[in-house]
Structure formats: C-alpha cells, structure tokens
Amino acid sequence: MIRIIHPVAGALALVTIATFWLSTAASALLASEATVAAVKTAIPWGFLLLVPALMAAGGAGVMLAKGRRAGLIGMKLRRMPFIAANGVLVLIPAALFLASKARASEFDTVFYAVQALELAAGAANITLLGLTMRDGLKMTGRLRRRPA
Numbered sequence: 375m376i377r378i379i380h381p382v383a384g385a386l387a388l389v390t391i392a393t394f395w396l397s398t399a400a401s402a403l404l405a406s407e408a409t410v411a412a413v414k415t416a417i418p419w420g421f422l423l424l425v426p427a428l429m430a431a432g433g434a435g436v437m438l439a440k441g442r443r444a445g446l447i448g449m450k451l452r453r454m455p456f457i458a459a460n461g462v463l464v465l466i467p468a469a470l471f472l473a474s475k476a477r478a479s480e481f482d483t484v485f486y487a488v489q490a491l492e493l494a495a496g497a498a499n500i501t502l503l504g505l506t507m508r509d510g511l512k513m514t515g516r517l518r519r520r521p522a
Contacts, residue, residue, distance in 0.1 A: 380434035381510065387427040388503045390420055394469075395496040402489065407481055414476035417469050428461070446509040453502050460499050468492040 394417050401413040432454060439447050468488050475485045511517035 376434045376437050379430055380438055383427045383430035383434065384503070384507060384510065387424060387431055388500070388507060390424045390427065391496060391503065392500055394420060395493065395500060398489065398493060398496070407479065410481070411476040411479065414469075414472045418473050421466065421469075428458075432458075446513050450506050450509050453506050457499055457502050457506075460495050460502075464495040465492060465499065468495070 397413045397417070401410045405413075435450065435454075439451065442448075443451060468491060471488055472485065472492065475481070475488075508517060
C-alpha cells in the first residue's frame with residue numbers, strides 16, 4: 375500500500391503546486407483583477423489537498439527508505455527539508471497574505487512584489503519536487519538511468 379501512496383501523493387502534490395503556479399502566472403498576465411482575486415483567494419483552500427498530500431508522500435517515502443540514506447534515496451531525503459521550509463516559511467505565508475490583499479482589492483506594489491517572490495519560490499519547489507519524482511522513477515525502473 376505504501377508503494378502506491380507514495381507516488382500518488384507525490385504526484386498530487388506536484389500537480390497541485392504546478393496548478394497554483396500556472397493559475398497565478400496566467401491570471402496575473404492575462405486576466406482582470408477580479409480573476410486574480412478569485413485565484414488568489416482560492417489557493418489557500420487548495421492547502422487542504424496539498425498539505426496532506428505532501429505529508430503522505432513524505433511519510434511514505436521515509437517508510438520506503440527503511441533507514442537507507444545513500445544514492446538516489448539520499449538525494450530525495452536531502453531535498454525534502456528545502457521543499458518543506460520553502461513551503462512553510464515562504465509559500466504558505468505569501469499565499470495567505472496575497473489572498474487577504476486580493477480580498478480587499480489591494481493590488482499595490484507590495485502585492486506584486488510578494489507575488490513575484492511567491493512565483494520564484496513556487497518555481498523552486500516545482501523544480502525540487504520534479505527532481506525528486508525523477509529520482510523515484512529511476513529507482514523503480516520506470517525511467518532509465520543515463521549511463522555514466
């Protein structure tokens with residue numbers, strides 16, 4: 375069961391974060407302030423899906439690792455603190471702040487500066503989660519390893 379939970383939860387987390395990022399970027403570039411406000415106020419509700427998915431993926435991953443820390447497992451485990459810290463210290467507070475500003479229709483310089491920070495931090499997490507998924511696929515043989 376853990377072998378099913380880990381990849382499903384990890385993929386769900388990655389898709390959720392990518393959806394947040396793409397929705398933010400598209401609405402900021404192409405949509406009205408009303409659409410931006412709708413996107414920014416909806417994102418915190420997505421945490422109800424994202425946080426449990428990340429917790430399930432991380433917990434299942436630790437169980438699958440069975441104490442091993444070398445090779446690709448080690449790489450995956452070393453990325454996790456950065457992904458978690460980025461989410462807890464930057465992305466969640468930024469999303470809540472932006473939702474509050476959007477609800478109040480305060481689309482000022484501070485809003486756009488925090489949104490730029492959020493997009494950069496989100497891109498970093500998407501990259502780190504993508505690398506982690508790639509390593510997991512290599513470990514299971516679903517993705518071929520490049521010869522050295």
